[in-house]
Amino acid sequence: MARRAGGILRPRIPARIHLGVILRYNITQYNDTSRGTPMRNPFSPTAGFMPPQIVDRDRVLFDFETGLEDGPGAEERFMRVSGERGMGKTVLLQKMCAMAEERGWNTVLTEANEGCIDYIRDKLLSFISSPVASASLKLPVAEVTLAAEDATRVTLRRLLEIYYERGGAPLLLCVDEVQDSFTSEVREVVQGARARFGAGDEIAIVLAGLPDMIANARTARGLTFLHRAMGEDLGLLDLDRVRESYRQTFEEGGARVSMDALGLLAESTGGHPYLMQLLGRRLWRRWGGSPDPIGIEDVEAVLPEARRAFDDAVVDVVLGELTGRQRDYLEAVARRGGEASTREVAEDLGYTDADGSPATTKASAFRAALIQKGLLKPAGRGRVRLAVTLNWTRTPRSPSMSTQDTPAAPTGEDSGETPYDPSFEKAVLEDVRAWRAGKLETYSLEEVEEHLGLDR
Ligand SMILES: Nc1ncnc2c1ncn2[C@@H]1O[C@H](COP(=O)(O)OP(=O)(O)O)[C@@H](O)[C@H]1O
Numbered sequence: 346m347a348r349r350a351g352g353i354l355r356p357r358i359p360a361r362i363h364l365g366v367i368l369r370y371n372i373t374q375y376n377d378t379s380r381g382t383p384m385r386n387p388f389s390p391t392a393g394f395m396p397p398q399i400v401d402r403d404r405v406l407f408d409f410e411t412g413l414e415d416g417p418g419a420e421e422r423f424m425r426v427s428g429e430r431g432m433g434k435t436v437l438l439q440k441m442c443a444m445a446e447e448r449g450w451n452t453v454l455t456e457a458n459e460g461c462i463d464y465i466r467d468k469l470l471s472f473i474s475s476p477v478a479s480a481s482l483k484l485p486v487a488e489v490t491l492a493a494e495d496a497t498r499v500t501l502r503r504l505l506e507i508y509y510e511r512g513g514a515p516l517l518l519c520v521d522e523v524q525d526s527f528t529s530e531v532r533e534v535v536q537g538a539r540a541r542f543g544a545g546d547e548i549a550i551v552l553a554g555l556p557d558m559i560a561n562a563r564t565a566r567g568l569t570f571l572h573r574a575m576g577e578d579l580g581l582l583d584l585d586r587v588r589e590s591y592r593q594t595f596e597e598g599g600a601r602v603s604m605d606a607l608g609l610l611a612e613s614t615g616g617h618p619y620l621m622q623l624l625g626r627r628l629w630r631r632w633g634g635s636p637d638p639i640g641i642e643d644v645e646a647v648l649p650e651a652r653r654a655f656d657d658a659v660v661d662v663v664l665g666e667l668t669g670r671q672r673d674y675l676e677a678v679a680r681r682g683g684e685a686s687t688r689e690v691a692e693d694l695g696y697t698d699a700d701g702s703p704a705t706t707k708a709s710a711f712r713a714a715l716i717q718k719g720l721l722k723p724a725g726r727g728r729v730r731l732a733v734t735l736n737w738t739r740t741p742r743s744p745s746m747s748t749q750d751t752p753a754a755p756t757g758e759d760s761g762e763t764p765y766d767p768s769f770e771k772a773v774l775e776d777v778r779a780w781r782a783g784k785l786e787t788y789s790l791e792e793v794e795e796h797l798g799l800d801r
């Protein structure tokens with residue numbers, strides 16, 4: 346593969362998303378335009394991609410905005426955003442950065458990983474030494490430029506101090522994917538920011554991660570400060586808002602959608618942002634610019650495929666991270682219709698006391714872990730219910746699942762899309778393996794087409 350230009354595989358792909366899905370979408374995106382659809386498909390079923398509308402997150406964004414405008418000391422200037430995978434944390438951070446930039450803030454958005462301190466450092470240096478910054482500081486560029494060697498020797502905390510000493514603009518630091526552990530990197534960012542809060546500087550920080558990141562913080566040394574952060578938990582979207590957003594987005598593209606189709610669409614998402622995008626994207630593609638209104642049968646035609654893609658991308662990943670017993674517990678609740686008493690679950694799982702009665706305490710650790718992960722919710726005395734309605738009874742595939750077996754072809758009517766072709770997925774996945782092994786960086790469109798035998 347000689348040509349790398351015009352690659353369609355983006356270089357920075359969030360580690361946890363199902364790569365096959367990304368590839369497929371990038372390819373279909375390309376197909377959409379080649380078919381001459383009047384308006385580009387606005388739906389964005391890819392992790393971290395901005396949706397046509399950010400639905401039902403006004404409250405969080407309002408809080409954030411309040412913090413920006415309220416000045417140093419506002420509690421909204423230190424937020425932690427939690428939410429299950431696909432709930433929209435990354436796009437929310439992007440939106441926050443855009444809002445801050447509109448107000449003249451400098452922003453840094455990074456994932457919590459080994460290189461993130463260097464990344465933040467580089468950004469800070471670029472802000473400090475940019476001609477714009479130096480103009481506003483009324484200093485010659487040479488004077489405000491910190492030599493690269495100096496920069497690597499100073500801690501982030503010190504660099505932040507220098508940034509403000511030199512009159513740097515208000516600064517927003519966003520750290521995404523904080524779930525795994527509170528690494529020394531995250532600690533360095535939080536402590537650096539903390540010192541600036543203490544000094545009354547114009548700084549805001551937002552950390553985002555899975556719901557259990559908060560629990561981890563409690564046990565992380567040196568991070569008790571995190572308790573002071575304002576917690577925002579991103580849950581499922583309100584279905585009325587989802588319906589209205591679908592209506593507007595399709596209308597803007599020139600499509601009319603019948604009332605019952607809109608109802609079914611919204612309901613089928615279960616309020617899940619990612620599924621909302623998956624479904625929207627497929628329906629848009631099926632509509633294809635036709636003057637006929639979109640009806641309920643169109644929604645029905647695209648549902649199975651969207652659902653399956655969703656299961657692939659989300660459910661398997663979540664299930665793959667649970668222990669066997671946690672999975673059993675979740676499944677038992679699902680089998681009881683999504684809500685059950687802890688006693689019923691204990692009974693189903695065969696946990697009994699010496700006298701043969703169901704032993705709820707034996708399962709309490711798994712229950713607590715699932716609640717902490719945001720997958721179960723307490724539902725009144727001794728009862729729990731599923732917090733996210735997903736297909737929990739599905740048998741998980743191995744973590745590299747999507748690379749192992751081939752899902753069944755979708756059933757139902759022809760959706761107007763290319764029929765699902767297992768060999769296509771296999772070919773894509775082979776390339777994903779190569780990509781993971783560092784043998785392949787990006788594809789050119791020609792390469793993908795050639796490789797997959799697609800017609801132009
Ligand atoms: N508020 C929202 N309304 C509609 N779609 C959303 C919203 N938030 C996220 N999405 C879509 O959901 C998917 C997941 O978003 P992302 O920010 O990557 O989630 P997370 O970072 O929590 O895993 C993306 O396809 C994105 O376009």
Ligand SMILES: [Mg+2]
Pocket residue numbers: 359392393434435436521
């Ligand atoms: Mg994300």
